Amino acid sequence: MIIRELCLENFTKVPQALQAGIERIELCDNLAVGGTTPSYGVIQEAAEYVVESKTTLAVMIHPRGGNFVYNSHELKIIETDTLKAVEAGAQNIVFGALTTDNKIDSDALETVSIAAQGLPITFHMAFDEITDQKEAIDQLVEFGIDKILMHGGPLDQPLDTDKIKSLIDYAQGKINIIIGGGVNAENFEELAQLTGTNYVHGTKIINL
Template sequence: MIKEFCAENYTDIPKAIQAGAGRIELCDNLAVGGTTPSIGVIEEALAYASEKHVPIMTMIRPRGGNFVYNDIELKIMENDLIHAKNAGTDGVVFGCLTEENEVDEEALEMLVGNSAGLLTTFHMAFDELSKEEQFKTIDWFARLGIDRILTHGGPLSTTIEENLPHLKELVDYAAGRIIILPGGGINSDNAERIASTLGVNELHGTKIVTI
């Protein structure tokens, strides 16, 4: 099973990899759900993780708050993504919505277009979509070539256990076309049970390994 450790800055990465993290989501400012780390942090994280053969997924998010971005913010995201790609990141993590809580298709196509050759994850902005919209979005993302969707299966105010039935629906519907990556409230104690319940082999969290 791949345990994706959500790392705020560089500091915990060596300990997380030693504890069994098989992939790193690299971000800054976890207090607001994670934003884009500095290029210095990205370069040092990549230098360390590449020696250990552990991929780095770099968060591309210009600020905390909602996932509705204006043209300037999208330009910042595009530039940050290109810088991370040039630095050698293995993948990128992003998400963008409209005021109506639907995927911002134009913005997403721009981000995906700049991500050629990289792994791509659409983050928990997915959980803002209606359940009906989520299934349609899985179809579209699979066609678009996005690799995985990070989802809690419901609002972050709910527990991961409450959301297991819906997460299972998403996993079953995706049917291997795209990876459903459960996250939020998954830790080293409940990871194996959740993976077994959902039939997945990738999980995400800040406590997915004990450091």
């Protein structure tokens, strides 16, 4: 079975998504800058709406647009936002942080892992900027991260199915890989088959 994760901006289309039978929702704000943390009220309303459904609610933690290198002030914001997302009813947390040399920011990830209080965490497309991705997979597995969202390269290029397939083979099922970026209702089945994943992600993963 392919798990479809629909990326939604705010609450507006949550009812339609549930009616369409979507398996996962990634809730965020400001898609124009790649997605930022939604408000407490939005998370709470979405969480209450999905609670009796089979849909999983994942919440993006990203304090601003731009890169994924955070200073100490931003990390405090991220920690508080994660705690509040859990309090509001998030079922999964979506987060990614890098060092200035494009490696995983272990300190930031540890902060979020603690704040998430045991909820599954997806490391988002910041992963595509990492140089040694096999080493990064090993690190994320060790951290207990549940999933990685990746495109395989720059978003202005097609999904790199060969690269993603090789990383999925390397991961050996220790961590789930979600494919995103140009993945939609028309092509997700073919792309899932080419890469070997059961998880697909996008703003148009279903037709609303």
